[in-house]
Amino acid sequence: MAKTFAFAATIAAFLLVQAGAGVAQQTGNPTPAVPPLIISSGDLIEIAMYDNADLSGRFRVDERGDITVPLLGLVHVAGETAEEVGATIEERFVEADILRPGKAHATVFISEYATQGILVNGQVKSAGLYPALGVRMFSDVMTAAGGVTPAASSKVIITRKTDPDHPITVDYNPEALTPVVPRIQIFPGDTITVPRAGIVYVLGKVNRPGGFVLDGRRTLSVETAMALAGGSGASAAMWRSHLVRTLEDGRKEDIILNVNKIQEAKAPDMALKDGDILFIPTSDAKSILIQAINSALGIGTSVAIYRTAYQ
Numbered sequence: 001m002a003k004t005f006a007f008a009a010t011i012a013a014f015l016l017v018q019a020g021a022g023v024a025q026q027t028g029n030p031t032p033a034v035p036p037l038i039i040s041s042g043d044l045i046e047i048a049m050y051d052n053a054d055l056s057g058r059f060r061v062d063e064r065g066d067i068t069v070p071l072l073g074l075v076h077v078a079g080e081t082a083e084e085v086g087a088t089i090e091e092r093f094v095e096a097d098i099l100r101p102g103k104a105h106a107t108v109f110i111s112e113y114a115t116q117g118i119l120v121n122g123q124v125k126s127a128g129l130y131p132a133l134g135v136r137m138f139s140d141v142m143t144a145a146g147g148v149t150p151a152a153s154s155k156v157i158i159t160r161k162t163d164p165d166h167p168i169t170v171d172y173n174p175e176a177l178t179p180v181v182p183r184i185q186i187f188p189g190d191t192i193t194v195p196r197a198g199i200v201y202v203l204g205k206v207n208r209p210g211g212f213v214l215d216g217r218r219t220l221s222v223e224t225a226m227a228l229a230g231g232s233g234a235s236a237a238m239w240r241s242h243l244v245r246t247l248e249d250g251r252k253e254d255i256i257l258n259v260n261k262i263q264e265a266k267a268p269d270m271a272l273k274d275g276d277i278l279f280i281p282t283s284d285a286k287s288i289l290i291q292a293i294n295s296a297l298g299i300g301t302s303v304a305i306y307r308t309a310y311q
Contacts, residue, residue: 036081037110037162037187041065044112045077047089050105055093058111071098082108116161116188120145123152123194132188139181141192142172151213153197154180161189198274202229205236205280210304219271222262225278232259237283243270244277 039045041061047069049055059067065078072092077085086108093099093106117129118141125146130136138158142148154173160166170182172194186192198214207230214220220228222243232238243255259280261267272278 036083037113039065039077039080039082039085039110040113040116041078043110045082045085046109046111047086048107048109049089049093049099050107051103052099055098072096082110113188118186118188119191121191121193123149123196125149132186136186138170138172138184138186138192139174141186142174145192147174148172148194151196151199151211153195155195157193157195158184158186159191159193161187161191200225200272200274201277202226203277203279204241205233205282207231207233214274219273221269221271222257222259222278223269225272226259226263232280235283237281238263240281242277242279242281243272244279245273246275 039061041063043061044058045061045067046058047056055070057070059069061067061077064076066074066076069075069089069092072089075085075089075092077088080088086106089106089108090099090104093104094101111134113132116132118132118136119129120141121127124142125148127145130141130144154171154176155169156172157167157169160168170184171180172182173180199211200214200220201211202225203209206226209229212220212225212228226232238259239261241257241259243257245253245255247253255270257270257278258267262269
């Protein structure tokens, strides 16, 4: 039988620690066609003239959007793509009668994007804006951000600057037995968001109390959660365990469970979902649920988070 009641302030404070808002995810093709990037002031570009090393070099785009090319002088490049700049330089060399049409082959590469960083946020150890210098792969950027936290989802969202209305979702779980690390390039102006995965908490008289990440699943059964928590400890009152669930209106519901009967297949198992707290009291506890949970939670700051073997 379930009873709805208002919970103590300590429980609310704890739930705030683990109740990060879920990030909307949209699954898509992890390797979409990305439009060419635009050159901006401060960028560093490389120009290679075929069979003309003296006319090649690395050039920093000035505040006016220009570069100074040998024998040509100022060439405006801001707002152009690398391919467009290459075509312009070829044309300028031919117009200046410096190179013949058949010999004017320019290859342009943007080696540094000075003004367009890569934003990494969500469940990473060092969220922030990272420079987009040269070719940046997804794994490189995640390493620069310190990797993911234990509460991170393995579904990571990449939002392209060139197509912000169509974010893509990629699988990323570097700690799995078979690591999942996508080989995908991250471009200047892109955003990487690592959402928080759902978490179920098993606390009280269990051998490994803590939070268990629901990554890859929407729910976790009571029996499986008890197994992940290492089973019950001595003097555990399994027959009157408590499932504390937050309802949609913010109220807390306390559901009394007989975990013994669930494990003996004498009662139906129950699905736990994100934010649920399964609390196993001691056999000598008498109506002190709030105080017992306060102690087990450590005021919401010392609860271990575990990523489980099924991920």
